[in-house]
Amino acid sequence: MKEIHNNDLKQQLMSESAFKDCFSTDVSADTRLFHFLARDYIVQEGQQPSWLFYLTRGRARLYATLANGRVSLIDFFAAPCFIGEIELIDKDHEPRAVQAIDECWCLALPMKHYRPLLLNDTLFLRKLCVTLSHKNYRNIVSLTQNQSFPLVNRLAAFILLSQEGDLYHEKHTQAAEYLGVSYRHLLYVLAQFIHDGLLIKSKKGYLIKNRKQLSGLALEMAPENKFSGMMQ
Template sequence: MQILTAEARSYYLEKYPIDDFFSFDIDQFLEVCKFEKGEWIFKEGSFPDTLYYMIEGKAKLYMTHKNGKVSLIEYLEAPLFMGEIELLNEARYTKGIQTVTETICLSISQACKEKLLTDVLFLRKLCVFLGEKATIMTSKYTQNQAYPLENRLAAFIQLSSDQGIYKEKHTEICEYLGVSYRHLLYVLAQFCDEKILEKRKNGYHIINEKRLAHLAQEIQ
């Protein structure tokens, strides 16, 4: 993680103002930081002392089960809070969050934790965020039942690609989308045959964004 310079800080705070999230002056508790692609924002099992608000980028949320198996739970995309449950003390240890792209976050120190937990304006904002988050998670599970893989995979590729390239692990995505390895490979091959994707050494390149977007929009 890199704390950005005063100049970059001013740029991002002007571009993504969050003063209206709080009823007190948050500036003294706030930093703007950058995570490189593949960097861990939270390592699983840690207890974060920072609340992050992602303003640019994408990340993956992981969980390790008792049997040692690691599952991809959710793709995270700006704007969103990270570490909000830990702030509320509902979870002592966090799940793992790893960036998919270069990611810019506003970092809010828990030095102002008591102020945050008594700030009606902030808590109202957090409640709205948590409600929307729950709705999205419910929607994802119902989509797995209601739509064919072609639509769900198109939407997933849009979400997880970086600079027009999709290269997620097949086994991870099979579990996330609830499909067999064979079915996933079949649809990826179908997308290549239809010239939506092109398979190269560094991943699948999106060559027909319009067609991919059309398939994804079926479930939006």
């Protein structure tokens, strides 16, 4: 994580992401700009974040360590969205790890100073309610898709969501758990994708060879193209 002191870029990202529209008052003076490289942690698990982040460019993944010590992949985030909003509302909530999938740019407000102000900002709270309801709806849709569509469709979408520069390298155990399938079933479909020319096996993971065909499989679950922004 690196703070970037570039006011022109900060103003540009504020404008692109409609950041100012989330608040009743002008928070520009206290807003910072941070840059994260791929695999940098935006939020560390178990550590209360010092900032309320607003992801303006890039994608991130949410992890949690379970009671048995296993690390579980929970969700994906795409810009624009808040990161750390749950910790803002509930100081006792144990933070989960948020890791950048690719290069991320975040606007940020100091959590401690802005908590009392934002919790009394009706416009911000309304925006937050809409955001959380959309996340909840997306999770419901994901659960329904896991029950209704074959793994070829779900894995295609998962690969596009989690890839880094055309490279897919998620751990098989975490991917299988996220998709609700067995380890063996996951490997079988990955082998099928290689055979069909969608992927190429490499030392670092799997290279995407046919993005168009992968996107076609993924969009069979969402023909209205709601999630295409996370598949670019």
